[in-house]
Amino acid sequence: MWNGIFPLFQEHYQLIAPDFRGHGKSSRPMKGYHIEDMANDIFLLLQQLEIPNCHVIGSSLGAEVGVCLASKYPDFVLSLTCEGALYNEFGEYGIFNGSIEEIEDEKSKIKLILEKRKLNTYSSLEEFISSERAIFDKHGIWNSHVHQFLSSCAERLIDGSYVSHYKNEVRxxxxxxxxxxxxxxxxxxxxxxxxxxxSEEESNNEKIRNSLTYFRSLIPLSEINQTKGSIHAYVWMQKPDDAGNVAFKFIQKYYSI
Structure with a gap:
């Protein structure tokens, strides 16, 4: 998903874009999918690579892990770009709020939906991509970056068929x-x-605006950007030049090359 912004950054920085545990070609243990587990994975990886510090750009889950990484290792993370981690799922700063009983009831409903998810099997990579393409076509953002992203989301099984790399138990x-x-x-x-x-949709959501206002009040220095027409988690493929330049200029503002 980052291929569209690589050209902007690669002349100035060493780029590392790892798959989190349970994603891509990384291992898939049955447990250990709290964002703190993933943040620790990334920290250990960067230590192994002898990276003394870094700028983090995170999208969706990547933003969640990035926030955790920056909080646990404040001397290690120089700047953080969060395209995600704007709100909690439940509670005062969540999308759903209510009594303890109401929240637990909502969790039970969602869990039932999650457990019913079935992974389709495809005879070829092309068939997998064609099926997964629908949601991107719906938003009118099909391009070479999305195609490459979907290719990376497919796992080839021993029998030659293809499935999503994101397994139910991991999810x-x-x-x-x-x-x-x-x-x-x-x-x-x-x-x-x-x-x-x-994203534009997040910007129009009052609950998200309120949670973000509170989160910003906890941070010494923060900025907000809302790219017109942007879609959560897809903006890096949808508008790579716009999104990439926003992140690049933000880093440059505080850490000139």
Whole structure:
């Protein structure tokens, strides 16, 4: 998903774009899908690569892990670009709020839906991409970057067929851990500059605006960008030049090359 912005950054920075556990070609343990587990994975990887510090650009889950990384290792993360981690799932700063009983009831309903998900099997990579393409066509953002992204989301099985790399057990384990995350507890410990990249839909959501206002109040230095027509998690493929330049200029503003 990052291929569209690589050209802008690669002349100035060493780029590392790892797959989180349970994603892509990384290992898929049955447990350990809290964002803190993933943040620790990334920290250990960068230590192994002898990276002394870094700028983090995260999208969706990547933003969640980035916030955790920046809070746990404040001297390690120089800046954080968050296209995600704008709100909690439940509670005062969540999309769904209510009594303890109402929240637990909502979780049970979602869990039933998650457990019913079935992974389709495809005879070829082309068939997999053609099927997954529908959601991108719906938003009118089909391009070479999306095609490359979908190619990376397919797993070839021993019999030659293809399925999504994102397995049900991984998805359920991550989502149930995510329900308990309170991002305010992480933002309280973030000391680096933070850029929040907000989609058009998120910008129009009052609950998200309120949670983001509170999260920003916990950070010493933050900025907001809302790219016109942007879609959450897709903007890096949808508008790579626009999104990439916003992130690049933000980093340059505080850390000139």
């Amino acid at each position: 359920i384990e991550y989502i149930q851990k995510y329900w308990e995350v309170k991002f305010e507890e992480y933002y309280k410990k973030v000391v680096c500059p933070v850029l929040f990249m907000v």
